[in-house]
Amino acid sequence: NRHPLQVHRRLLYDxxxxxxxxxxxxxxDRQGLVVRGRxxxxxxxxxxxxxxxxxxxxELFMAPYVVLAPGGGPSYRHGQPSxxxxxxxxxxxxxxxxxxxxTPWDAGTLLLRLxxxxxxxxxxxxxxxxxVDLL
Numbered sequence: 001n002r003h004p005l006q007v008h009r010r011l012l013y014d015x016x017x018x019x020x021x022x023x024x025x026x027x028x029d030r031q032g033l034v035v036r037g038r039x040x041x042x043x044x045x046x047x048x049x050x051x052x053x054x055x056x057x058x059e060l061f062m063a064p065y066v067v068l069a070p071g072g073g074p075s076y077r078h079g080q081p082s083x084x085x086x087x088x089x090x091x092x093x094x095x096x097x098x099x100x101x102x103t104p105w106d107a108g109t110l111l112l113r114l115x116x117x118x119x120x121x122x123x124x125x126x127x128x129x130x131x132v133d134l135l
């Protein structure tokens with residue numbers, strides 16, 4: 001289950017927790033600061049919590065951005081269909097493996113780093129060793 005949680009802290013008097021002054025930040029419009037963010041609270045058992053939070057955190061943190069630009073540049077060929085999707089992999093990576101780095105390295109080479117998402121013993125299924133065939 002997912003439950004939204006909103007957090008905001010404003011103090012008119014010092015609470016003696018290290019700041020040494022009240023937390024009253026009025027902002028540019030003198031109406032007070034508005035903090036926007038998102039917290040997700042996952043309710044699950046200890047045994048299966050990692051299966052939820054590891055993959056969800058990766059999905060949220062690494063969510064793609066939509067970027068739009070006018071066509072007609074050097075990579076655009078008028079009249080030819082554009083490539084909408086490409087993968088150099090023969091098969092999908094296992095769910096507990098994350099593509100950490102894929103970047104040009106030396107002339108004609110790439111640096112590829114994969115990481116296992118789960119700690120040893122953290123998840124019954126997710127912590128299992130994985131072999132990835134890149135050929």
